[in-house]
Amino acid sequence: MTLTLLGTGNVQGSPVYGCLCNACERARCEPKYRRRLCSAMLQVAGHTLLIDANRSDLCERFAANSISAILLTHYHMDHVQSLFQLRWSKVAPIPVYQPNDDKGCDDLFKHPGILAFQPANEMGREFCLPSLPDLRITALALNHSKPCNGYLFNYSNATLAYLTDTCELPKATWQALHKASPQYIAIDCSFAPGTVDHNHNNLTQVLAMAKAMPKSHWLLTHIGHDLDAYLMQHTPSLPDNITIARDEMTLTLA
Template identity: 25%
Template sequence: MRVTLLGTGDTTGTPTPGCECATCQAAVDRDVERTRFSIHVENEATGESLLVDTSPDVRYQLLRDEVALPDAIVITHIHFDHLDGLGNAYRLFESLPVYAANETDPTTGESVAETIDRKYDYLDRIDVCPQPPLEPFETCGFTVTLLPVEHPPFLCYGLTIKDETGAKLSITGDTNFAIPDATRDQLADPDLLLADAIVPARLCEHHPLGGRHENDAGVPRTVGTKHMTMEGALSLAEELNAARTRLVHISHFPMPEEAFGEHAAVDGERYVL
């Protein structure tokens, strides 16, 4: 499989509009960016492509990185920076399956699949395909499994994507460090791990909710309640025995040396697994 990181940023992206911080300026100087989250996965054996999440920036991303239009989409959760680009399906597709979890969210009273179906009922060319978490399904020649993670207050899912060669991509989804054991077991031993890592642990003290899930050295692996710190994501990668790890969903709050460090992904990176 060929993996293209279309969007590796958080809700505002980097550079953030109107921001003159050192990290946003460094992104401009380096000619790199982090738009909102989307991942393109091509099955070279079948010629099909799968898109994970539909960033509000997805039209631009598809053009910029010159990847094929997807043959199917997987949506991890209903936050706008992962879903609202789905409106771009209008007039681009004759038919497009959209896979999402069928588990009812107690906060919304709907599953992710039901929210998509309701919100985009005007898109008669998409076909919402509800899927039970932790049960594999087939699309684009891949075996895909949606995996529950922790991103309160809404239900959210990571996923694994495997091809016929045995190559495995694991995506944590938006999550704190308290990922359920059943999900950790499924995420383990990937050829490539894309791990949510919004800020370094040192910034937890500035968050109104601080940080939790400290390691033995007292370093927070969760910031607030919703996301992992960079240290937490790398700790998870070690636990999962990831062959390669790229940190995604990074904000513009880290300093440039952190934001563009060894493991920090930027848009347009490509990997062949």
């Protein structure tokens, strides 16, 4: 099971158009510091699953009919924008797993094209792709302004959680996470310490969570330019079980 972070930025991405902060200037000069909108790819047993769909180069990056399924976290535009062109393509229907959100985004439900929207995932209940029964997937509720799914993946002995967008975690999700004790947890860490927001974590909140679950390795994603600028200025020494994610970073789990 291999996770690739296709994007690790928040809704603005990095560099932010017109921003002259240190983080944005660095991202302009050194492409490795750029952050695309937040999404990921999971490769398991010859299957490719997307977690959210927002890369502008999706159709160049993935050969036609190579995407087995799309798992959506939620219907904010920065997570689903690629669906609008993908729906009119000439590939076989792509199953789209989704949170329980009647509205979806704009007219996606009215004109789904080749997107095969699945019944909303029931929180905490394991499911799988029919063609990939060995990958067990569990949707976990998150705290966000729209209905929002985190996902827990189990394959063989490997366990991985992907948790964006969220501000801290609902109690049931926290309990499920403790029980699963995932090797890796990718988590929304949008803001620098001191920035309080009801929809996203700041670094202080994530550090507290990581301290409470020290056996998991925490991968910080959905990062805003302000947090990058903070990290450049303060270079805090982070615990060993924390990594600041970068675009195209890959994790291979046994």
